[in-house]
Amino acid sequence: MKLIINSILLMIFFLTIASVNAQQSGEVSDAAKKEFSKSCVSCHGKDGKGNSGMTKMLKVDISALNLTDDATLNKSDDELIKIMHDGLNKMPPYKGKISDKIITELAAYIRALK
Numbered sequence: 001m002k003l004i005i006n007s008i009l010l011m012i013f014f015l016t017i018a019s020v021n022a023q024q025s026g027e028v029s030d031a032a033k034k035e036f037s038k039s040c041v042s043c044h045g046k047d048g049k050g051n052s053g054m055t056k057m058l059k060v061d062i063s064a065l066n067l068t069d070d071a072t073l074n075k076s077d078d079e080l081i082k083i084m085h086d087g088l089n090k091m092p093p094y095k096g097k098i099s100d101k102i103i104t105e106l107a108a109y110i111r112a113l114k
């Protein structure tokens with residue numbers, strides 16, 4: 001009986017943490033901002049509209065680097081997170097380089113750039 005009560009208490013504890021986290025998602029953290037300036041600005045530009053200087057080097061259209069257009073914003077957070085995780089064409093993968101938490105926050109940051 002004691003074990004069951006303990007398990008229930010533990011479950012409530014984790015559910016509370018989960019809901020606090022859920023409330024925080026969507027907010028733009030300083031850590032995500034810093035990470036974006038450090039790792040992403042070179043290609044995507046400070047304003048997220050794409051660094052035109054990189055289009056030649058990467059051989060991509062500026063629209064591929066623009067993170068503020070519908071092509072990006074119409075994607076779900078999960079899709080954006082997957083691209084940041086695994087990379088896509090010239091977009092480098094950040095799995096293992098940037099924590100999952102920050103990658104999730106970067107999705108919110110990208111939406112806030114618009």
Ligand code: HEC
Nearest residue numbers: 039040043060064071072080083084088089090091092106
């Ligand atoms: C070396 C240049 C480069 C760097 C650095 C880079 N990206 Fe990208 N990124 C790209 C390119 C190129 C694409 C377009 C890929 C495609 O669709 O072919 C892209 C696509 C994306 C997309 C998907 C956009 C869409 O509409 O599908 C997201 C999200 C993204 N990058 C986020 C980031 C974040 C966050 C960082 C920093 C952690 C970052 N990128 C760093 C080059 C880069």
